[in-house]
Amino acid sequence: xxxxxxxxxxxxxxxxxxxxxxxxxxxxxxxxxxxxxxxxxxxxxxxxxxxxxxxxxxxxxxxxxxxxxxxxxxxxxxxxxxxxxxxxxxxxxxxxxxxxxxxxxxxxxxxxxxxxxxxxxxxxxxxxxxxxxxxxxxxxxxxxxxxxxxxxxxxxxxxxxxxxxxxxxxxxxxxxxxxxxxxxxxxxxxxxxxxxxxxxxxxxxxxxxxxxxxxxxxxxxxxxxxxxxxxxxxxxxxxxxxxxxxxxxxxxxxxxxxxxxxxxxxxxxxxxxxxxxxxxxxxxxxxxxxxxxxxxxxxxxxxxxxxxxxxxxx
Amino acid sequence: xxxxxxxxxxxxxxxxxxxxxxxxxxxxxxxxxxxxxxxxxxxxxxxxxxxxxxxxxxxxxxxxxxxxxxxxxxxxxxxxxxxxxxxxxxxxxxxxxxxxxxxxxxxxxxxxxxxxxxxxxxxxxxxxxxxxxxxxxxxxxxxxxxxxxxxxxxxxxxxxxxxxxxxxxxxxxxxxxxxxxxxxxxxxxxxxxxxxxxxxxxxxxxxxxxxxxxxxxxxxxxxxxxxxxxxxxxxxxxxxxxxxxxxxxxxxxxxxxxxxxxxxxxxxxxxxxxxxxxxxxxxxxxxxxxxxxxxxxxxxxxxxxxxxxxxxxxxxxxxxxxxxxxxxxxxxxxxxxxxxxxxxxxxxxxxxxxxxxxxxxxx
Amino acid sequence: xxxxxxxxxxxxxxxxxxxxxxxxxxxxxxxxxxxxxxxxxxxxxxxxxxxxxxxxxxxxxxxxxxxxxxxxxxxxxxxxxxxxxxxxxxxxxxxxxxxxxxxxxxxxxxxxxxxxxxxxxxxxxxxxxxxxxxxxxxxxxxxxxxxxxxxxxxxxxxxxxxxxxxxxxxxxxxxxxxxxxxxxxxxxxxxxxxxxxxxxxxxxxxxxxxxxxxxxxxxxxxxxxxxxxxxxxxxxxxxxxxxxxxxxxxxxxxxxxxxxxxxxxxxxxxxxxxxxxxxxxxxxxxxxxxxxxxxxxxxxxxxxxxxxxxxxxxxxxxx
Numbered sequence: 001x002x003x004x005x006x007x008x009x010x011x012x013x014x015x016x017x018x019x020x021x022x023x024x025x026x027x028x029x030x031x032x033x034x035x036x037x038x039x040x041x042x043x044x045x046x047x048x049x050x051x052x053x054x055x056x057x058x059x060x061x062x063x064x065x066x067x068x069x070x071x072x073x074x075x076x077x078x079x080x081x082x083x084x085x086x087x088x089x090x091x092x093x094x095x096x097x098x099x100x101x102x103x104x105x106x107x108x109x110x111x112x113x114x115x116x117x118x119x120x121x122x123x124x125x126x127x128x129x130x131x132x133x134x135x136x137x138x139x140x141x142x143x144x145x146x147x148x149x150x151x152x153x154x155x156x157x158x159x160x161x162x163x164x165x166x167x168x169x170x171x172x173x174x175x176x177x178x179x180x181x182x183x184x185x186x187x188x189x190x191x192x193x194x195x196x197x198x199x200x201x202x203x204x205x206x207x208x209x210x211x212x213x214x215x216x217x218x219x220x221x222x223x224x225x226x227x228x229x230x231x232x233x234x235x236x237x238x239x240x241x242x243x244x245x246x247x248x249x250x251x252x253x254x255x256x257x258x259x260x261x262x263x264x265x266x267x268x269x270x271x272x273x274x275x276x277x278x279x280x281x282x283x284x285x286x287x288x289x290x291x292x293x294x295x296x297x298x299x300x301x302x303x304x305x306x307x308x309x310x311x312x313x314x
Numbered sequence: 315x316x317x318x319x320x321x322x323x324x325x326x327x328x329x330x331x332x333x334x335x336x337x338x339x340x341x342x343x344x345x346x347x348x349x350x351x352x353x354x355x356x357x358x359x360x361x362x363x364x365x366x367x368x369x370x371x372x373x374x375x376x377x378x379x380x381x382x383x384x385x386x387x388x389x390x391x392x393x394x395x396x397x398x399x400x401x402x403x404x405x406x407x408x409x410x411x412x413x414x415x416x417x418x419x420x421x422x423x424x425x426x427x428x429x430x431x432x433x434x435x436x437x438x439x440x441x442x443x444x445x446x447x448x449x450x451x452x453x454x455x456x457x458x459x460x461x462x463x464x465x466x467x468x469x470x471x472x473x474x475x476x477x478x479x480x481x482x483x484x485x486x487x488x489x490x491x492x493x494x495x496x497x498x499x500x501x502x503x504x505x506x507x508x509x510x511x512x513x514x515x516x517x518x519x520x521x522x523x524x525x526x527x528x529x530x531x532x533x534x535x536x537x538x539x540x541x542x543x544x545x546x547x548x549x550x551x552x553x554x555x556x557x558x559x560x561x562x563x564x565x566x567x568x569x570x571x572x573x574x575x576x577x578x579x580x581x582x583x584x585x586x587x588x589x590x591x592x593x594x595x596x597x598x599x600x601x602x603x604x605x606x607x608x609x610x611x612x613x614x615x616x617x618x619x620x621x622x623x624x625x626x627x628x629x630x631x632x633x634x635x636x637x638x639x640x641x642x643x644x645x646x647x648x649x650x651x652x653x654x655x656x657x658x659x660x661x662x663x664x665x666x667x668x669x670x671x672x673x674x675x676x677x
Numbered sequence: 678x679x680x681x682x683x684x685x686x687x688x689x690x691x692x693x694x695x696x697x698x699x700x701x702x703x704x705x706x707x708x709x710x711x712x713x714x715x716x717x718x719x720x721x722x723x724x725x726x727x728x729x730x731x732x733x734x735x736x737x738x739x740x741x742x743x744x745x746x747x748x749x750x751x752x753x754x755x756x757x758x759x760x761x762x763x764x765x766x767x768x769x770x771x772x773x774x775x776x777x778x779x780x781x782x783x784x785x786x787x788x789x790x791x792x793x794x795x796x797x798x799x800x801x802x803x804x805x806x807x808x809x810x811x812x813x814x815x816x817x818x819x820x821x822x823x824x825x826x827x828x829x830x831x832x833x834x835x836x837x838x839x840x841x842x843x844x845x846x847x848x849x850x851x852x853x854x855x856x857x858x859x860x861x862x863x864x865x866x867x868x869x870x871x872x873x874x875x876x877x878x879x880x881x882x883x884x885x886x887x888x889x890x891x892x893x894x895x896x897x898x899x900x901x902x903x904x905x906x907x908x909x910x911x912x913x914x915x916x917x918x919x920x921x922x923x924x925x926x927x928x929x930x931x932x933x934x935x936x937x938x939x940x941x942x943x944x945x946x947x948x949x950x951x952x953x954x955x956x957x958x959x960x961x962x963x964x965x966x967x968x969x970x971x972x973x974x975x976x977x978x979x980x981x982x983x984x985x986x987x988x989x990x991x992x993x994x995x996x
Contacts, residue, residue: 152691152694155695156975157931157934158934160933160972163952163956164703164964167964244827248828252938252941253953266833269833270942272848279837283833286830289830293826297825301821416902417900417902422900423897431893432894433894433912435915436912444898444903496897496901499901
C-alpha cells in the first residue's frame with residue numbers, strides 16, 4: 001500500500017475529524033462555540049493590566065523609602081481631632097487609631113508581604129524544581145524517595161505545617177519566607193517532575209544522550225528550558241498563595257514579628273470595634289492585597305493557558 | 315393498535331395513506347467560524363412501515379447528520395429546513411419538548427459504539443426500563459419483566475442476571491444487543507441504526523444485523539440503517555440511498571441498485587466493499603481524492619472533481635435526480651454507468667491503465 | 678483487597694512519618710523542659726529547681742532518647758491520651774480541651790461544606806447546560822474572584838457588611854446558647870468558608886459536566902426521550918460526581934486552614950482559637966495534639982474518598 005491512496009486516506013480522516021465535533025455536539029443543549037480555543041493563544045489585554053498592576057506595586061514597594069509618602073510609623077495627630085482619621089486628601093487611605101497613615105503603611109506592608117511571597121516561591125522553585133527534575137529524569141529509587149517526601153509534605157494541610165514550624169521558631173522575615181518556601185516544594189516539585197517526565201523521552205533528549213552528553217548537561221541544557229516555561233506560570237500562582245498564607249499566619253499571631261505586613265495591617269483593623277469606627281483601616285490593605293492576589297492569579301492563569309500546562313499535573 | 319396518544323402529538327396510523335416517514339427537501343446547516351457547513355443539502359426520501367432503508371456514504375457524506383436531522387437530535391446551533399412528516403404529522407418544527415414524546419416511543423436510535431453509548435454508571439436493567447417507565451408508565455415489576463423479555467428477544471443469554479450488570483461487564487456484541495433492546499423497548503415504529511456494527515468484530519457484525527432484521531419483521535418496524543459499507547446493506551435492506559457531500563445521489567431498491575447502479579460514485583463504493591482477502595475494516599479511502607468541502611461545495615456535480623468519468627458539463631451544471639428504467643430508481647448523474655459517454659470514457663481509461671478503473675470489476 | 682491493604686499500609690506509614698516529624702520538630706526546635714517549668718528550667722544551680730527539673734523529666738520521660746519518647750507519646754496518643762497541658766498546672770487535660778473545641782470546628786466545617794455543595798451543584802448544572810452564554814461568562818468571572826479572595830479578607834468584609842452595617846448576622850458566638858442559636862451564630866463564618874469553596878467546586882463540576890454532556894450515552898438518553906432535566910441529573914451529574922468528590926475531599930484540607938483563621942475573626946472558640954492560645958503560651962502538647970488530629974483526619978479523609986470512589990463507580994469496584 002505505497003501509492004497515492006495513502007495520502008487520500010489522511011485527507012479523508014481530516015474531513016471526518018472536522019465533522020466529529022459537529023456530531024458529538026448533538027448531545028449538548030447549546031452549541032459550545034470556539035471562543036475558548038480562539039482566545040487561548042493570546043495573552044489578552046487583561047494579562048497586561050494584571051502585569052501592570054503587579055509592576056506598580058512592586059515598584060512602589062521597592063522605592064518606598066524614597067517615595068514622597070508619610071513616615072509609616074509616625075503618629076500624625078491632627079490638632080483638635082482624635083484618630084482614627086477617615087480617608088481625606090491628607091490621609092488618602094485614612095489613618096489607624098494611632099494616627100499612622102494607612103496609605104504609606106500599605107506601601108511599606110507591601111515590602112514585607114511581597115518579599116515573603118517572592119522568597120518563598122523562589123525557594124520552592126529552586127528546591128522543589130530541582131528535586132522534581134531529578135526525580136523525573138533519573139526515575140527509579142530517586143523518584144520513589146522524592147515522591148514520598150512530596151506525599152508526606154502534601155499529607156498535611158499546608159497551613160497546619162506552617163503553624164507547626166512557625167510556632168517553634170523566631171518569626172523573622174527569613175524564617176517565615178523559608179517555611180512558606182518549604183510548603184511550596186511539594187506542589188512545585190510535582191509539576192517539575194511531571195513536566196520532566198513528559199520531556200525526558202523526547203527525541204532531542206535522546207539525541208543529546210546518543211551524542212554522549214552527560215546528565216548535568218542534558219538536565220541544564222535540554223530539559224531546564226522546557227520545564228521553566230510552565231513553571232513561570234506556577235510561580236505567579238505560588239506567589240499569590242504565599243502572600244495569602246502570610247496573611248493567614250498573621251491572623252494566627254504567627255507572622256513576621258517586626259514591621260507591618262498586609263496581613264498584620266488587616267488584622268489590626270479586623271476587630272469589631274475598629275470595623276464599626278474605622279472600616280478603612282482593614283479595607284485599604286484588603287483591597288490592595290486582593291487586587292495583587294487577583295492580578296497574580298489572573299496572570300498565572302493566562303500564562304498557563306497560553307503554554308497549555310496540564311492542570312492534572314498540579 | 316390503532317391510534318396512540320403520544321403526549322401532545324397525535325399519531326394516527328389507521329389513516330396513513332402516505333408512507334410512514336416522508337422526508338422532503340431536508341437541509342441541515344451548521345454555522346461555524348469557517349462558514350456555513352451544509353451537512354445535509356436538500357434530501358428527499360420516504361420509507362413505508364416495515365421497510366428497511368440503507369443510507370450509504372463515506373465519512374463526511376452527511377449520512378449520520380441526515381439520520382439525526384430526521385429524528386431531531388441535533389445541537390441547538392443546527393439549522394434545519396424542509397419537511398419531515400412522520401405518520402402524516404409534520405415534526406420538523408416541533409420543539410424538543412414535544413419531540414421527546416416521539417423519541418424512544420416512536421423513533422429510536424442505535425449508535426455506533428455501544429461502550430460509549432451506554433451509561434457506564436447505570437445498571438443495564440435500569441437503562442432498559444427507563445424509557446418503559448417514561449413512555450408506557452410501567453411499574454417497576456412490569457418494566458423489569460418487559461426488560462427480560464426484550465433481552466431474550468435480542469438473544470442475550472441469562473437475561474435476568476444481565477439486568478444487574480454494568481455495561482463494562484459485557485462483551486462488545488452483547489453491549490450492542492443491549493443497545494438494540496433499549497431502542498426496541500417501547501416498540502418504536504422507526505429504528506435508526508447508525509453504523510451499528512462498525513465498532514464490532516467481524517464475527518458479530520452479521521449477528522447484530524440479523525437481530526435487527528428479525529425484530530423488524532417481528533414488530534413490523536421500519537429500519538434506517540446508516541453505514542459506509544455497501545456490503546452491509548446488501549443483505550439487510552429493501553432500499554438503498556447513497557449520499558455524497560450532503561446530497562442524495564442515487565436511490566433504488568437494493569436489488570436494482572446492485573444489478574444496475576448508475577452513479578460512478580456508487581460504483582466506486584462498490585469497489586471498496588471489503589473482499590475476503592482484505593483485512594477487516596478496510597476504509598473507503600480507496601476512492602482517490604477527498605470528500606467535498608461542505609462549506610464551499612464545488613459547482614456542478616459534487617463528485618466531479620474525484621470522478622474518473624467527469625466531463626465539462628459535470629463541473630458546471632449540477633445534475634438533477636433522474637428516473638431510471640425502474641421507476642423507483644433515481645440517480646443524479648449526467649453520464650451514468652451504461653450511457654454511451656460513460657462507456658467511451660471507460661474504454662479510454664482502461665486502455666491507459668488508469669488505477670481508478672478496476673480491471674476486474676464487471677457488474 | 679490487595680489494593681486496599683497497600684492503601685492502608687501507605688496511610689499508616691504516612692501517619693507515622695508525619696507524627697515523627699511533628700514530634701521531632703517540637704522537641705528539637707523547642708525546649709520542652711523550658712516550656713513545662715518556665716525560667717526554673719534554666720536555674721540549674723538551685724537545688725529546689727533541680728528537684729523540679731528531675732521530677733518533670735521523670736514525669737514527661739524527658740531523659741529517654743527521642744525515638745523512645747516518640748513511641749511512648751504515640752502509644753498514648755492513639756489510645757486517646759493526649760497528655761497534659763504544659764502550663765496552667767496541666768488542667769484541663771489536652772483531651773478535655775480538644776473534646777470541647779473540636780466539635781465547634783467540625784460543625785463549622787460541615788456547615789461550610791454542605792453550603793458549598795448546595796451552592797455549587799445547582800450553579801454548575803445551570804452554567805453547564807448553557808456554556809458560553811452571558812450568564813455563564815458572568816459566572817466564570819464571579820467564581821474567579823471568589824477563588825482568588827483570601828478567606829480572612831472575605832471574612833472581614835462579610836463581617837463588616839452583614840454583621841455590622843446590616844446587622845443580619847450576630848456578632849458573637851455564645852457558648853451557653855442552645856445548639857440552634859449557636860448554629861445561627863456560626864452561619865456567617867460558614868458562608869465565608871463556603872463561598873470560595875463553592876466557586877472551586879462549580880468551576881470543576883461545570884467543566885466536567887460539559888465534557889460529560891458530549892458523551893455518546895447522553896445522546897442515547899436523549900434518544901430515549903428522557904427529559905432535559907433528567908438527562909442532567911440522572912445521567913450527566915452522576916458521572917461528573919467523581920471529580921466533585923475528589924476535589925471536595927482535597928479541599929477539606931484547605932478549608933481546615935481557612936476555618937482556623939475564620940474562627941479568629943468571628944471569635945468562635947474552636948480548634949483555631951485553641952491553637953492560637955496554645956502558641957501564645959508555647960503550650961506544645963496542645964499544638965502537637967491539634968496538628969496530629971488534623972493530619973489524622975486528612976489521611977483518613979483521603980482513604981474515605983477512595984472508598985466512596987469504589988462505591989459509586991462500578992468500574993473501579995470490579996477491578
